Amino acid sequence: MLEDVFRQEWGRVLATLVGFLGDIELAEDAAQDAFAAAAERWPRDGQPPNPIGWLITTGRNRAIDRIRRERAFADKAEHLARQLAEQAEESMDEITVFPDERLELIFTCCHPALSLDAQVALTLRTLGGLSTEEIARAFLVPFETMSKRLTRAKHKIRDAVIPFAVPSDELLPDRLDAVLAVVYLIFNQGWGEGRGDLAAEAIRLGRALVELMPDEPDPLALLALMLLNDSRRAARFRNDELVLFDEQDRSLWDRAQIDEGRELLRRAIALRGTGPYVVQAAIADLHLEEPRDWREIATLYGVLAQLTQSPVVEMNRAIALAEINGPEDALELIDQLPLDDYCYFHSTRADILRRLGRNTEARIAYGRALALTQSEPERRFLEGRMLELGTPVNTDWQELWTYTLNDLEQELEGGEEPTR
Amino acid sequence: MKYALLAYSRPEVDQRGEILPEITEALSRPEVKSWVRLQNAESATTVSSPGDGTLLTDGPFVDSKEYLGGLIVIEAADLDEALAIAADFQSLMRAFGVIEVRPILETG
Numbered sequence: 001m002l003e004d005v006f007r008q009e010w011g012r013v014l015a016t017l018v019g020f021l022g023d024i025e026l027a028e029d030a031a032q033d034a035f036a037a038a039a040e041r042w043p044r045d046g047q048p049p050n051p052i053g054w055l056i057t058t059g060r061n062r063a064i065d066r067i068r069r070e071r072a073f074a075d076k077a078e079h080l081a082r083q084l085a086e087q088a089e090e091s092m093d094e095i096t097v098f099p100d101e102r103l104e105l106i107f108t109c110c111h112p113a114l115s116l117d118a119q120v121a122l123t124l125r126t127l128g129g130l131s132t133e134e135i136a137r138a139f140l141v142p143f144e145t146m147s148k149r150l151t152r153a154k155h156k157i158r159d160a161v162i163p164f165a166v167p168s169d170e171l172l173p174d175r176l177d178a179v180l181a182v183v184y185l186i187f188n189q190g191w192g193e194g195r196g197d198l199a200a201e202a203i204r205l206g207r208a209l210v211e212l213m214p215d216e217p218d219p220l221a222l223l224a225l226m227l228l229n230d231s232r233r234a235a236r237f238r239n240d241e242l243v244l245f246d247e248q249d250r251s252l253w254d255r256a257q258i259d260e261g262r263e264l265l266r267r268a269i270a271l272r273g274t275g276p277y278v279v280q281a282a283i284a285d286l287h288l289e290e291p292r293d294w295r296e297i298a299t300l301y302g303v304l305a306q307l308t309q310s311p312v313v314e315m316n317r318a319i320a321l322a323e324i325n326g327p328e329d330a331l332e333l334i335d336q337l338p339l340d341d342y343c344y345f346h347s348t349r350a351d352i353l354r355r356l357g358r359n360t361e362a363r364i365a366y367g368r369a370l371a372l373t374q375s376e377p378e379r380r381f382l383e384g385r386m387l388e389l390g391t392p393v394n395t396d397w398q399e400l401w402t403y404t405l406n407d408l409e410q411e412l413e414g415g416e417e418p419t420r
Numbered sequence: 421m422k423y424a425l426l427a428y429s430r431p432e433v434d435q436r437g438e439i440l441p442e443i444t445e446a447l448s449r450p451e452v453k454s455w456v457r458l459q460n461a462e463s464a465t466t467v468s469s470p471g472d473g474t475l476l477t478d479g480p481f482v483d484s485k486e487y488l489g490g491l492i493v494i495e496a497a498d499l500d501e502a503l504a505i506a507a508d509f510q511s512l513m514r515a516f517g518v519i520e521v522r523p524i525l526e527t528g
Contacts, residue, residue, distance in 0.1 A: 111499075113499055113503070159523055160499045160521075160523045161421050161497075161498045161499050161523065162498070162499045162500075163497075163498040163499065163500050165498075167500070168500075171500065
């Protein structure tokens with residue numbers, strides 16, 4: 001229970017402390033002190049009437065103590081501590097009016113002067129309240145690497161004076177795009193891996209953005225997109241095995257989440273949103289209809305391709321076109337795309353080739369996808385597909401793949417389709 | 421807060437020509453505290469001490485195609501302001517090269 005409060009309020013408390021102390025590392029220590037004090041006292045004395053105010057005030061006082069204790073730079077610290085203590089006294093009575101500075105903090109963390117990796121890690125740490133260890137695990141990097149990445153980013157923010165502010169109108173569109181990209185990347189990391197915790201974290205961040213910028217269409221659209229995709233979470237896996245869209249049990253889809261997503265999308269469109277997230281949310285919405293309107297879906301992918309110039313979007317348009325015009329046309333379109341390093345490019349190609357009955361090529365393509373996927377459920381799914389196409393059973397997939405590739409290429413050179 | 425804008429030039433650009441009038445104008449902005457232009461990289465001598473004595477090497481220390489052609493010190497409230505000024509200079513010398521923005525360490 002207490003943990004839930006902590007997770008909910010960490011970003012809010014930390015942001016105000018950063019605003020007050022002007023340094024993320026200092027604020028993080030202060031917030032940690034405050035939450036530790038709460039964990040000790042609240043179960044004994046009961047939760048205070050204003051938990052956020054209590055946490056911020058406690059964190060602030062601990063920070064002042066901490067600065068006083070740092071004897072190494074005594075004079076400077078004493079000066080700062082006195083200044084902070086004066087400010088603290090001034091506002092001590094106004095416990096309820098602490099400004100919500102999460103927006104300032106998220107724009108700091110997603111500043112384009114930081115690498116994308118650092119932006120993602122810092123956002124999860126500061127606003128999501130994830131521990132360094134949790135973030136390291138989520139992104140499959142060693143703890144040390146993640147810890148260094150976070151420290152380096154915090155030091156750059158301090159040393160280069162990356163502003164703790166909502167950007168000016170002139171900079172806002174680009175900077176907001178960067179923030180949304182970070183949140184969506186976190187969501188997709190959770191989605192591909194089937195990790196509900198990261199997806200839930202991204203949705204939480206998306207909700208905060210909508211709350212803080214209610215009149216911006218793009219955060220609304222991003223939240224709608226995430227909710228609509230995430231609504232299918234429970235149906236995406238059966239006994240840990242990936243279930244394809246068409247085979248999903250629709251009764252497992254989260255109706256409430258779909259309704260909320262649709263309502264958010266409607267609000268985004270009413271605010272004249274026309275950006276990529278609006279189009280993607282509209283596509284996600286169409287996918288949930290039955291039967292699916294493939295013409296409308298293909299049209300919207302066309303619009304999205306124009307907006308993003310992304311070959312991945314072109315690929316999705318081709319998938320929609322395959323439903324309208326048949327797989328032959330789609331394959332021709334897909335084969336022109338420069339996506340050789342992209343797992344889903346190969347699995348999509350494989351699927352279309354399989355539908356065309358070109359099993360040998362389909363097996364090669366599944367193998368390519370298999371070599372590129374990072375997700376365990378996807379790996380098992382692709383292995384299953386290869387087996388269906390008549391690949392011999394073998395537990396060493398790396399070896400099997402090498403074998404299969406050589407074998408199949410020889411068969412292809414021979415010019416005949418192997419029999420199953 | 422002071423920042424250094426390190427202007428790196430492409431190898432084919434000759435540093436010693438006249439400064440473009442637009443750049444001269446930009447250098448007289450109030451945010452610009454000081455600036456210097458450097459002679460070509462071939463004129464550099466690098467001093468180091470790998471062993472006991474001092475070693476002199478002909479040429480710049482950083483061996484890259486682009487060379488440090490000049491340095492502008494500016495005053496800015498934060499990184500966003502500094503980056504905006506850097507972008508102005510970069511657009512004026514687009515053909516010449518790139519700008520690295522570094523906060524200046526002020527002690528005391």
